Amino acid sequence: MGSTSADPPATPDEHTDCRWQERRRVARDLHDHIGGALATARRLLVECGPGVDDPGRLAAAQVFLHEAEDHLRGLLGELVTATELPPLGEAIEGFAAEAAPPGLDVTVKITGNENLVATAHRRALFLAVREALRNTFEHAGASRVAVSVRTTRWWVHAAVEDDGRGFDPERATDGEGRPARGIASMTQRVEDIGGKLTIESSPVDGTRVDMHLPLRPRT
Template sequence: MEVCHRPGVRSGVGILESAVGEGFAAALQAGLSRATVNGLHCGPPTHPAAASGLPSPTADHDRQTPQATPSAEAQAADALWNERRRLAREVHDEVGTPIGLALRRLTLHEAAVGDPSGHLGVVYEALAQAERHIAQLVGGLRTQTEVPLLKDAVLNFAVRAAPADVKLSVRSTGQERDLPDSWRREIFLAVRECLRNSFHHASAGRVSVVSRVTRRWMYVRIEDDGRGFESSSPLPVPHEGHGLRSMAERIEALGGRLAVRSAPAVGTRVEIHVPVRPYP
């Protein structure tokens, strides 16, 4: 079926662009293209921690398979977290911003020339609804990638991963949110690897996690009274060696440093220093 346009009657896009500026529709479409979801599921996750790439409190694989290497799962969680954060930015900047600009231009245009036909009012309401939906989408993506405070994340992980006879203490001071979320997430993933080693490999009876944030540094100490190892050897045993290397790489990528001190039958101490600001 052919659709014929009567001469002199402008399309809805033409009416809109006459008010908000020529090229708006093309700019909006370009923004939508740049914010492509690429097949990512954007609905609410089964649990916020799962969406953030942090452990879900309903998962129990850490307790059931302590020897498993979580590299593939960790990589998938990293990719999902980063993609959701990217998508939130792109939708806000490339789609939300043009719509907000259009709404402002519509308001100015209506104030100047009025809206005798009522078309602009309909367009305004449609754009306002789209803006509200975009705000909900971006807010949902941000919520799904929230990074809990380190103390909360550690306790959540310990609930399902720590053996019943292990005594865990966690203390935290300072303004942890002075660091970017992505940095705090990396720090927690390093701490989580330390806890895995303490819970499943070190036969520890006591484990402590202490974190402190100052104006210049975030410091974290993870200490256990487990069997320990000879710290002069960089990789004590194969399955722990990969974990230590992964922890160090995560912290070094943030401009920080990770130190491991241990001795047989004495226990292990891991210290993490990450700059709150990369430059003085």
């Protein structure tokens, strides 16, 4: 994976417009296809009230109910596909392209077969990497940040390293003695899936966040 500066990132307005158009499409499908079919089926069933024997209307109502069911299943399938996490490199670069400050060089390197990582664990790892990047973007004042993810049969290791302003991880608290929210969030996500997160930071060398997750060998 190369630097995210290779391709011009989409503007926030473009992303907002895409999301708006997708929501309009989903709303239109719900109204026109599913809502319309259900409304027609309901009308037919009401017309077949007590004392009314009309097999034709009952059969028609059943057809419209099946139509609504088919459209709903298709729409849910599209939504599930749309919310699936893409390959880690693509997901990380996509976030960096949207959120990185101008001029910051972000490189992403992925090695190994990430399909060995369970889907839920892969998502949690991405969210932890994303939080580390967000902290860098907001606080480090770095000129470069490198992300690497390496997967083997036995473990996966992710690292986020920048050349910005370092800090003392022991003193990064929320004001009440607890770890700062960003650090706590990353740590909890990694520990919840059986991994370990460590942070090394200094004013001279910048900050490095390492995440280690053991994997169960697949037979």
